[in-house]
Amino acid sequence: MPGHPKSSHAYLAIDQGTTSSRAILFNQHFEILFTAQQEFPQYYPDNGWVEQDPEELWQSVLNVTTQALQAAKEQQLEVKHLGITNQRETILVWHRQTGKPVYNAIVWQDRRTSAYCRALSKHEASVQQKTGLKLDPYFSASKVRWILDNVEGAAEQAANNQLLFGTVDTFLIWKLTQGLVHATDVTNASRTSLFNIKTLEWDEALLALFDIPRTMLPEVKDCAADFGKTAAGLLPLELSISGVAGDQQAAMIGQGCVTPGSVKATYGTGCFALVNTGTNSDINHTGLLTTIAYTLNGVTHYAVEGSIFVAGAAVQWLRDGLGLIEKAADSEAIASQVSDNHGLVVVPAFTGLGAPHWAPDARGAIFGITRATTANDIVRATLESICFQTHDLLSAMSSGGISPTVLKVDGGMVANEWFCQYLADTLDAPVVRPQIMETTALGAALLAAFQAGDITGLTALATANPCQREFAADTPDSLREKHLAKWQKAVKATLLMAE
């Protein structure tokens, strides 16, 4: 890696994910030195609603960051730069003066605004043309509107310049700088439905459409930029916040997907497959999203994205909802024991279907249950469903002329080798797992190092995380096609039920 950092030099990455917060220290070779992780509660107050408590979210970040910096001090590491990466689209609204949130964080998975989005459907084409996004409750703008419409006094306070809006990165920057900096980066802004991804500005017509005052919005910066300093005394060391990106974009960087055509899929709570499309900002019209991959030194790269709302969350459902497994990792041994899926198909549309269907009102289904169906069959079929959904995303990419030859994977689920093999079999393409599976945090650390001047170009980003294992496709075409045909029928039936 280029640059001349001291041997005791390290970068801190905060990865604020949907279900847990992590703080990871990387050395100057971008090897992991220390990890702290803390889960925090999710709240489901109504059908399709998903919320998080802002204070619980913040405390989880503060705890892990403090632990990592204490470890850095004990190891006499010099840490000056912090990168932040985060669950995207989730929104918070808080008081400019007191910093107090007016409502819980409304999480990206939340579907409470589906009727509102439907009512705006005649604007879908113009929204997509500017933002690259669908008119779907997934994105931030309708969630902000919901708070302004439903929290007493919020609309009036917003109109009087008393409220601020932020995605999770913005909220963390605000908290870490104790209210000095209200900023975001282009990747997070690109997920709000308020940001024009071609002009790289908040869009007045979109603000008018969602009726959101301009004064609530943060300043938008490049991914490697000066986002301020952590407040004195808040953490064991004072750091410059130097890199920010949404978690899926950070994972692209951590996977070295910096050349056009390279693609990665991250399997955390959801699954998000992004292909780098270079500086081409043409809007994709194949059921996928067009989004900002990163802006570095003022140059913006774009990505086409397929978003699956439920991936690892389905494994959590097997564990917590059905009690079929004790821990997520048990799903691997169980799936390996079952010789075939026995005709069972699980469609885990718990919070609607994302790309390429965009059906927020769809709900999950299981097809093909017989008297012989076992708990193990359900576990296997659930893992299979995530592979089939990935297949649908890559098919949509192919129909738009993007045909990746290899899929780089990461996220909590890819520890599961049965899953990785079945994915390769389903895609009929090699699946590559990298050495550092914490690609999201690695991406944030690389952005911080870039801003610090310790790495200078995209080549450094592309070589930081080589392959650890490649899973080669190994299944007959006839079997793969049979399973995929059954899956397509099950999705069709699920969509019919949603109408």
Ligand SMILES: Nc1ncnc2c1ncn2[C@@H]1O[C@H](COP(=O)(O)OP(=O)(O)O)[C@@H](O)[C@H]1O
């Ligand atoms: N061995 C495994 N097999 C299948 N799923 C797993 C395994 N280990 C973790 N998971 C799933 O991965 C998810 C956690 O991944 P992570 O990348 O930390 O998610 P997030 O960033 O969304 O919080 C959980 O939903 C969990 O169910």
Ligand SMILES: O=P(O)(O)OC[C@H](O)CO
């Ligand atoms: O928490 P993850 O890793 O599932 O990522 C959430 C995404 O950013 C939502 O768009």
